[in-house]
Amino acid sequence: MQKLRIAIQKSGRLHDDSIKLLKECGIDINNGVNKLKTEASNFPLEVFFLRDDDIPQYVEDGVADIGIVGENVVLEKNRPFTAIEKLGFGKCRLSIAVAKTADYKGVQDLQGQRIATSYPVIVEKFLRDNNVQADIHEISGSVEIAPGIGLAEAICDLVSSGSTLFMNGLKEVETVLKSEAILIANGALNEEQQVLLRKLQFRIQAVKKAKN
Ligand code: PRP
Ligand code: ZN
Ligand code: MG
Numbered sequence: 001m002q003k004l005r006i007a008i009q010k011s012g013r014l015h016d017d018s019i020k021l022l023k024e025c026g027i028d029i030n031n032g033v034n035k036l037k038t039e040a041s042n043f044p045l046e047v048f049f050l051r052d053d054d055i056p057q058y059v060e061d062g063v064a065d066i067g068i069v070g071e072n073v074v075l076e077k078n079r080p081f082t083a084i085e086k087l088g089f090g091k092c093r094l095s096i097a098v099a100k101t102a103d104y105k106g107v108q109d110l111q112g113q114r115i116a117t118s119y120p121v122i123v124e125k126f127l128r129d130n131n132v133q134a135d136i137h138e139i140s141g142s143v144e145i146a147p148g149i150g151l152a153e154a155i156c157d158l159v160s161s162g163s164t165l166f167m168n169g170l171k172e173v174e175t176v177l178k179s180e181a182i183l184i185a186n187g188a189l190n191e192e193q194q195v196l197l198r199k200l201q202f203r204i205q206a207v208k209k210a211k212n
Contacts, residue, residue: 002196003044003045003196004044004046004065005045005046005047005064005066006047006065006067007058007064007067008048008049008055009068009069010050010052012052013070013090013158014052014070014089014090014181017090018068021204021207025204027042027043027045028042029041036048045196045200048063052069055073056077056184059185065185065193066184066185067183067184068087068181068183069181069184070092070179070181070182071179071182072119075121078121081184081186084184085183086181087181087183087204087208088181088208088211091180092159093176093177093178094156094157094175094176094179095172095173096126096154096155096156097144097156097157097172098147098153099147099169099171100169107130110132111133111134112134113135113152113153114134114137114152114153115153116139116143116146116147116151117143117155118138118140118141118143119156119157122156123136123156123176137151143156143157144157147170154173159172183201185197
């Protein structure tokens with residue numbers, strides 16, 4: 001029988017709410033955080049647990065049929081995904097932060113500075129829009145430690161509760177964009193997969209409606 005393969009975040013901000021959404025959709029899965037994949041017992045769904053930043057690539061390559069990711073990740077990768085649906089959780093912002101002790105007055109203070117980020121495309125556009133020239137250092141993780149180790153004066157990363165910034169002696173100074181979790185789908189699903197996706201989307205929409 002045809003199955004739909006969904007990729008969700010292995011651990012982190014979106015993990016729990018992604019599992020919760022599937023449960024609210026009446027889909028039974030045993031969430032083994034340390035497992036790579038699991039299967040639903042009452043819906044033809046296979047669940048892959050992956051790093052959030054890698055999910056768009058897996059969906060584009062068709063390794064997974066659909067995925068739950070932050071809008072920001074999709075904007076950064078700038079790829080055409082279909083069946084995009086906002087999910088109403090995982091709300092956060094992509095922000096610039098500097099050392100708590102820095103004397104920051106405005107975006108012009110970023111001129112000539114080094115900014116560490118995992119989102120170089122979005123940051124470049126932000127700088128261009130603000131007429132600022134800065135040096136973007138792309139790093140794939142633990143961006144928040146960059147100022148402390150002398151790699152950069154500023155960072156641009158996701159902020160949700162703010163505790164990551166706080167724990168690293170940083171303060172948020174500019175909001176670049178707002179983001180939330182969205183559902184993305186591979187553009188070339190077969191007929192049966194599309195039927196399953198519509199079924200799932202119908203349930204997601206019902207869950208969302210019940211919350212409003
Ligand atoms: C983001 C970001 C911070 C954290 C911020 O990580 O990189 O690590 O969330 O959240 P806070 O303000 O609540 O502390 P993400 O969920 O993308 O996971 P990843 O770093 O493993 O990709
Ligand atoms: Zn991430
Ligand atoms: Mg992180």
